[in-house]
Amino acid sequence: MSKIHVTTTLNGDQVEYLCEPQETLLDILRNRLNLTGSKEGCGSGDCGACSVTLDGRLVCSCLVLAAEAEGREIETIEGMADGENLHSLQQKFLDHAALQCGICTPGFLVAAKALLEKNPDPTETEVRFWLAGNLCRCTGYDKIINAVMDAAAEMRGA
Amino acid sequence: MLPLKCGGRKMALYTGKRNFKVVGTRPPRPDGIDKVTGRALFGADLSAPGMLVGQILRSPHAHARIKSIDTSAAEALSGVKSVVTSADFDKASNSPNQDALDNCMARGKALYHGHAVAAVAATTAYVATQALKLIKVDYNVLPHVIEVEDAMMANAPIVQGGRRADNAPDGLSENITHYMSFGHGGLDEGFAKADKIIERTFKTAATHQGYIEPHACLATMGPDGKADLWCCTQGHYYVRELCADFLGMETSQLRVTASEIGGGFGGKTTVFIEPVALALSRKAGKPVKMVMNREEVFKASGPTVSSLTDVKIGMTKDGRITAAHAMLRYQGGAFPCGTIEFGLMSAFAAYDLDAVQAEGFNVMTNRPRQAAYRAPGAPVAIYPVEGVIDELCQILDLDPLEVRLKNAARKGTKSSYGPTFDDIGLVATLEAAQKHPHYLTPLGPNQGRGVSCGFWFNFGGNTSVSLNLNADGTVGIVEGNPDIGGSRASISQMAAEELGIPYEKIRTVIADTNSLGFNDVTDGSRVTFAVGLATIKAAQDAVQKMCSRVAKLWDIDEDAVVWEDGYAKPAGPNAGEFEPMSIAEIAAIANSTGGPIAGHHEVNADGAGVSFGVHLVDLEIDPGTGQTTILRYTVFQDAGKAVHPDYVEGQMQGGAVQGIGWALNEEYIYGPDGLLQNPGFLDYRIPVASDLPPIEAVILEIPNPGHPYGVRGVGETSIVPPLAALSNGVSRAIGHRMYELPMSPPKILKTIKG
């Protein structure tokens, strides 16, 4: 099997890698690029723990082939904070105790950020349905929703 | 803060303390930033140079004799560095751990669909997968048995011979492994006093803890026989014990480091892949990384029991329970499973009964070996009891909370499982529920309200904590219990409270097995209680040592030095005039006063307080489809003392939602071939964010007499009430009682249509 050479933009930086045809973007992020923030919870697009954005679109990286990233822009959890400065969502997750074990947290943050960029003033119902593809087993979602709503308000300057 | 008399080391049961400075507040957690930035390292996040990938070959049959395994073709494949089977583990050691080992790697028989049969380590995942395909296993397929009611029959296929309990009832199969009974009083007399008696049978399916992080480990074994194991686990000391046993090593040769853990809920309190990874590493002479995929997690880790239960309760027309009997039948997979004991003990625990008996047994089936799941055995034991009580309330037209109050266990009640209760919070939670606006809100058409109590014993257990003072006045706490819900914050809070210093000065870390004394697994809701207790005592130990150093410095008696608000001070004017000394000041000169100062405490903690809870749920059923919408959910629970209220609320909410999933949609589905049909998150349906309303958490605090601050464990109780709360709510909404879980829409619609 010969490898495919891919050049892509990752969290604003140009990155190159070699991949097998069947490797997913998640495989490459974790195993080749040492970006272990995106997690594999299921490998089948059912849990959202591997969420990234691809050209600004929220996707499961386990359902994107590494080869498909050629020429695209990828954003992962590692790109969310600005140096030392946490994104509002990250801070609100901490403030609201919106994480217990934390394994689903990167996926939720990436997904919530994608929501607020598209809809800065969502209702609680809209937040819940947008995030339905992110499974959490620890929190019962309550504090996560509070954190997202609070972050949305802060980002709106409310 | 009450000044502590240094010199007197007498410790504390509940001190009566009510005014806390740090305990009860909501500071940020120490691992928080790492977890919101993706920096935190979980089980699968570590790699090592030269690392191999390990994968497991699993039985495609529900039950089969393994006649032979030919691994030669796999071994010959380029890139494969080692292959193991059960032959590579210590011979049947007759140790109590034999079942755990046989579950990790089948010995002679594949006992369930997905049972590990062989494993390989190879240079890439792709090579490993190809190698598994080359392993030839000669199976002799045997008849299988899956359900409780089938496995208990006299002519059922025998899952494992020679394991039958001596006291198993006559006429039942070889598969019965435990039989026991709890209770007191005369049942016949009791039932004779009842105005209404009902007897019902309930069924529950097996569920899975559903942690989002699959099991993962990185094992490195060197030619000198020493090994390092990185894994996500709730108890790395127990992992060390089991792995060392299975590999024939001394425990001190194996260092286990617990990664951050992506959920456990009891399912990561044992080993599955870790010994296999170690064995592969030993044979290959290289590190081996092994990660379960989601399908493997469902097939081959540890789901709950499933159950078939008969409950008979007699009640007077004004709501007093006169007698209660339950017959519980659990299956816990292909190995003997003792969870039935917890089920029997908890079934009637909430009630003050003169005549009560809970009896039952465990039966083996061709299913994966059960592991704990949050209050193991209790949810499916309490569900039928709370269901029958609710049905009696409907029949007798009595208020469900009033009836609970009438029969509630209190301080001094002899419990159904033996001990007499000390201070407990059941009445407080019931009264809080009664007064809450949720209970007083009117319901609309197709809506129902469900109520249930719940209970869990909580454990103490073996705990070691070490507390080190740094020259800059900061304090390092070393404990040995993986943090599954924010416990590092709570531990730090208790230490800060006890030492009288700010929370920010404390750093709590979880040590590897080489660096600290033994710790029992993070389970039984024990950490905030037992590790907290040990931390408080370690803090007091450090305080006593600091006071001793200061006394020498001031040249006064140790008795004359007290610790107050973070400072060593003279006990009174008679002791002399000395400037108070902070930890920083004392630690800075430690070199010259005797050396480094640390406190520590090792204990097998006793005195864990039980935690009671009450849940209220309002729901609406779509009469055309049977779908349930949860409108409102409120959790009331006694925490004794909520150290970090956010995390207590989190446990209450999280457990409630797991219970909701258990009640409505989660189940292991088997085909007639004994194969698991839904090993994935698509068809094993856990609640998603849009399924739920906000979950209101109301914390009650009835101090636990066995802890200096009154702390009770809270992590487990909250999964217990939802099963019956949902079932009672659905039953009332549709006007027909439901007796089986999960209450998926097809079942609800069928019941509605009669």
Add this chain to the structure above:
Amino acid sequence: MRYAAPDSVSEAIKLLKSEPGVSRVLAGGSDILVQLKTGMAAPDLLVDIKQIPGIYDITQENGGYRVGAAVSGAALGEHAGVKAQWPGVIEAVELIGSTQVQGRATMAGNLCNASPAADSVPAMIAAQAIAHIVGPEGERDCPVQDIPLSPGRNSLAKGEFITSILLPARPENASDAYLRFIPRTEMDIAVVSAGVSLELDSSGVCTVARIALGAVAPTVLLVDAAAECLIGTKLDENALDAMGKACSAAANPIGDKRGTIEFRKDVVAVLAKRAAKIAQTRAGDQS
């Protein structure tokens, strides 16, 4: 497995056709990547069509809309024009998977994957959508209902693939709706579903009805007998009940881990009735 990303239709056709082994198309990938993982699909060549010019375009055509094969559900849902004209189709497509899956899943892929429970298909069939297919023998148009043959099998020949789907023009006083039943509120495969498209005359009487049922047979059922119950009526309770019964009678579901036969037959009637009422309201709102 090999991967190729041709940048023209002709190159893609050539790759797909000339592959001696099994060749498969990759658009959104939300079905095929799952199948690759489980081993249910093991193609020798995967042809990514997303570099083909125009494959992401949504264009107006003869009063309708032509949707490029790589348009994701998320992108389609953002198109105000398509949403206004075919709300039922849009709501069906938007139900496929999670928000993340929506970022990738396509109508064409959903159609060609030929799952009996595919969400977009009943609505597309009710809408009389037409697939534009290219292949070694040239280009052709094909009604979408002729694409799925049986679970997992479609009618495309080797070397053929869909480049776009046309949602046709529709008259005034017409609209559609799609409902599915799942046990949770999201994330489940449809247990049973119904796509209904209606045209009303100026007095509100139904003149055209198309009722397509999903997950109750190996492929979507377009139930003429159900449509006949509504035509000539104003969708009163009797008409709707008769339609529901016709749907239950036509349904031929299996019982599986997602639902019993009985349940599917009962609920398909409930959903068809509810979808019809929604489509009626929408059609009325347009006048």
